[in-house]
Amino acid sequence: MSAFVGKYADELIKTARYIATPGKGILAADESTGTIGKRFSSINVENIESNRQALRELLFTYGKALPYLSGVILFEETLYQKTSDGKPFVEVLQENNVIPGIKVDKGVVELAGTDGETTTQGFDSLGARCQQYYKAGARFAKWRAVLKIGPAEPSELSIQQNAQGLARYAIICQENGLVPIVEPEILTDGAHDIQKCAAVTETVLAAVYKALNDHHVLLEGTLLKPNMVTPGSDSPKVTAEVIAEFTVTALRRTVPPAVPGIVFLSGGQSEEEATLNLNAMNKLEVLKPWTLSFSFGRALQKSTLKTWAGKKENVGKAQEVFLVRCRANSDATLGKYAGGGTGGLASESLFEKGYKY
Amino acid sequence: MSCFKTKYADELIKNAAYIGTPGKGILAADESTGTIGKRLSSINVENVEENRRALRELLFCAPGALPNLSGVILFEETLYQKTASGKPFVDVLKEGGVLPGIKVDKGTVELAGTNGETTTQGLDGLGQRCAKYYEAGARFAKWRAVLKIGATEPSELAIHENAYGLARYAVICQENGLVPIVEPEILVDGSHDIEKCAAVTERVLAACYKALNDHHAILEGTLLKPNMVTPGSDAPKVAHEVIAEYTIRALQRTVPPAVPAIVFLSGGQSEEEATLNLNAMNKLSTKKPWSLSFSFGRALQQSTLKAWAGKPENVEKARAAFLARCKANSEATLGTYKGDATLGEGASESLHVKDYKY
Numbered sequence A: 001m002s003a004f005v006g007k008y009a010d011e012l013i014k015t016a017r018y019i020a021t022p023g024k025g026i027l028a029a030d031e032s033t034g035t036i037g038k039r040f041s042s043i044n045v046e047n048i049e050s051n052r053q054a055l056r057e058l059l060f061t062y063g064k065a066l067p068y069l070s071g072v073i074l075f076e077e078t079l080y081q082k083t084s085d086g087k088p089f090v091e092v093l094q095e096n097n098v099i100p101g102i103k104v105d106k107g108v109v110e111l112a113g114t115d116g117e118t119t120t121q122g123f124d125s126l127g128a129r130c131q132q133y134y135k136a137g138a139r140f141a142k143w144r145a146v147l148k149i150g151p152a153e154p155s156e157l158s159i160q161q162n163a164q165g166l167a168r169y170a171i172i173c174q175e176n177g178l179v180p181i182v183e184p185e186i187l188t189d190g191a192h193d194i195q196k197c198a199a200v201t202e203t204v205l206a207a208v209y210k211a212l213n214d215h216h217v218l219l220e221g222t223l224l225k226p227n228m229v230t231p232g233s234d235s236p237k238v239t240a241e242v243i244a245e246f247t248v249t250a251l252r253r254t255v256p257p258a259v260p261g262i263v264f265l266s267g268g269q270s271e272e273e274a275t276l277n278l279n280a281m282n283k284l285e286v287l288k289p290w291t292l293s294f295s296f297g298r299a300l301q302k303s304t305l306k307t308w309a310g311k312k313e314n315v316g317k318a319q320e321v322f323l324v325r326c327r328a329n330s331d332a333t334l335g336k337y338a339g340g341g342t343g344g345l346a347s348e349s350l351f352e353k354g355y356k357y
Numbered sequence B: 001m002s003c004f005k006t007k008y009a010d011e012l013i014k015n016a017a018y019i020g021t022p023g024k025g026i027l028a029a030d031e032s033t034g035t036i037g038k039r040l041s042s043i044n045v046e047n048v049e050e051n052r053r054a055l056r057e058l059l060f061c062a063p064g065a066l067p068n069l070s071g072v073i074l075f076e077e078t079l080y081q082k083t084a085s086g087k088p089f090v091d092v093l094k095e096g097g098v099l100p101g102i103k104v105d106k107g108t109v110e111l112a113g114t115n116g117e118t119t120t121q122g123l124d125g126l127g128q129r130c131a132k133y134y135e136a137g138a139r140f141a142k143w144r145a146v147l148k149i150g151a152t153e154p155s156e157l158a159i160h161e162n163a164y165g166l167a168r169y170a171v172i173c174q175e176n177g178l179v180p181i182v183e184p185e186i187l188v189d190g191s192h193d194i195e196k197c198a199a200v201t202e203r204v205l206a207a208c209y210k211a212l213n214d215h216h217a218i219l220e221g222t223l224l225k226p227n228m229v230t231p232g233s234d235a236p237k238v239a240h241e242v243i244a245e246y247t248i249r250a251l252q253r254t255v256p257p258a259v260p261a262i263v264f265l266s267g268g269q270s271e272e273e274a275t276l277n278l279n280a281m282n283k284l285s286t287k288k289p290w291s292l293s294f295s296f297g298r299a300l301q302q303s304t305l306k307a308w309a310g311k312p313e314n315v316e317k318a319r320a321a322f323l324a325r326c327k328a329n330s331e332a333t334l335g336t337y338k339g340d341a342t343l344g345e346g347a348s349e350s351l352h353v354k355d356y357k358y
Helices: A009-019 A033-042 A049-060 A089-095 A126-135 A156-175 A194-214 A240-252 A271-283 A298-308 A312-333 B009-019 B033-042 B049-060 B089-095 B126-135 B156-175 B194-214 B240-252 B271-283 B298-308 B312-332
Strands: A025-029 A069-074 A099-103 A108-110 A118-120 A140-147 A179-186 A261-264 A291-296 B025-029 B069-074 B099-103 B108-110 B118-120 B140-147 B179-186 B261-264 B291-296
Touching: A009 A069, A009 A099, A009 A140, A009 A179, A009 A261, A025 A049, A025 A298, A025 A312, A033 A049, A033 A298, A049 A069, A049 A089, A049 A298, A049 A312, A069 A140, A089 A099, A118 A140, A118 A156, A126 A156, A140 A156, A156 A179, A156 A194, A179 A194, A194 A240, A194 B194, A240 A271, A261 A271, A271 A291, A271 A298, A271 A312, A291 A298, A291 A312, A298 A312, B009 B069, B009 B099, B009 B140, B009 B179, B009 B261, B025 B049, B025 B298, B025 B312, B033 B049, B033 B298, B049 B069, B049 B089, B049 B298, B049 B312, B069 B140, B069 B291, B089 B099, B118 B140, B118 B156, B126 B156, B140 B156, B156 B179, B156 B194, B179 B194, B194 B240, B240 B271, B261 B271, B271 B291, B271 B298, B271 B312, B291 B298, B291 B312, B298 B312
Parallel strands: A025 A069, A025 A291, A069 A099, A099 A140, A140 A179, A261 A291, B025 B069, B025 B291, B069 B099, B099 B140, B140 B179, B261 B291
Antiparallel strands: A108 A118, B108 B118
């Protein structure tokens, strides 16, 4: 094959396929310490380890929500944390058939000579780190590449750097038993229309799959985490059906069938928006050889966070709210979401200009 | 979109989808004058225009054959030829529900500094030629790029040149209303195993689709004509199911679902081999978002040619042989071929010619 088939090949394929199970998706709970600090400050909670632990315990130990999740992406600190009863989070997840994943990138740095475009770092000792994470129970990884749309963006340099970076990260993961989630996020910032976003998405994804092929990545053991194709944040909105059509068309033009699942990022979309868009995609009557699911961070946690507000007495209520979003998104992966899994919070846009993780 | 806008977009998409209709496939009857000369001499027939015309009439007017075909690729001379009773071949095909196609490349030339690797020429004035062919009734085109497997082949240069040549040709076709068949043939010559062929095929196809994306081609209005993934001609043979598995896996890893159909070339395979391999692919239970069909030249005509031998009194016999292969391949696109086509003389004969030049 042109694909690297190492000792983990069968396991990678099996894990990737499981994560792509219809009716399930991924909770992205891998906010770095800095990022989770921003979330906490919005609900007036102190950014200390015990609070970070409390939030994740709230999310991971609610048995009713877990059947809707096939995986959870963790930040390194969380991979080694335990419940207040002393049980490792990793075990809680594994016992509930939720696969632990790990964020392995080290953030973005600017590309000199560009207009604020970036590349992602994290290669140093990545192989060794992946091995450690595998030992700790992780079975998939995530690396976020970021591109933007502008008059001269994304530049060829940015596309190449980010595509090659994703491919290199992906093969290193596979060498060490972790299914790589390939995430080339094109930010929504801008006044461009949906056609522009579609064109850029198709160009970027084509470059990503060429790079993955160059680097001998085993596609059957990967997942894709792309942006949905939408108008820019400063442009008039369009319906979920239009977003579904443009998104699925872009994917059909670029993503080989060997990829088992596509797990969308939510970007700045509100909880309800993200769910409705995902639902519309799964209702679309066109051939889709990969499952279409979610890997949501903000779009699964926003109203949960607000309901919790850092208070122990709110945990039960917050978990109920979390369950509503999990179930809604599970339905959306089956094209069965009937809407209404909302509170006012669920419709709040989560868009932040120039969002940095 | 990243693809370009054209008034022909809907028509291209419709025609490409039609060519991929399950139960149908393409007859590649686009042998150049030189190449058909080789075929005719193998059956002791003189290479004159009347004989070339007679052969194509034999094929296109064979009763019952056209329903098994969605397209026929023609050489330029044939596009303007008629039946003995004066009916243009193009009309015969259209009335039979078959789209006429046209070979538009001008053969290969060697890439200096490589070990016999080639690139394909034919881009000069291609747009005008395509417009002319469209006027004459053609609705799809074909351009053959050739790569080979060797110790250091295919080189990055050969892959890049051929992939980008195919992409440029493809967009020019689409600008002029013709569905481009994208054909990156990797020759079967060599003693390499099937794994090697798979690796090279995946690499070449990935390059092709990157090039098509760079050139803004509308994938929904294209077709792919690849080699099947097989061991080299000097290596031990493998079962049809193995060929099917490796071939489909290579395609799953490289061909986006937007491509409506994949129409395999037969290379040097015998008629029966090609049909059985295609059948095995369509029986395989796995993700196949594109239809899998045929675009066969030799593998549809070999026994027909032998039966004809250039003699009018053999036409009926030859047509029966042709119909048998058409039906067999039609069934193979549905995975229902039982291997019981009346084997014409030569149906099991390998058609491999080392370093085959069209």
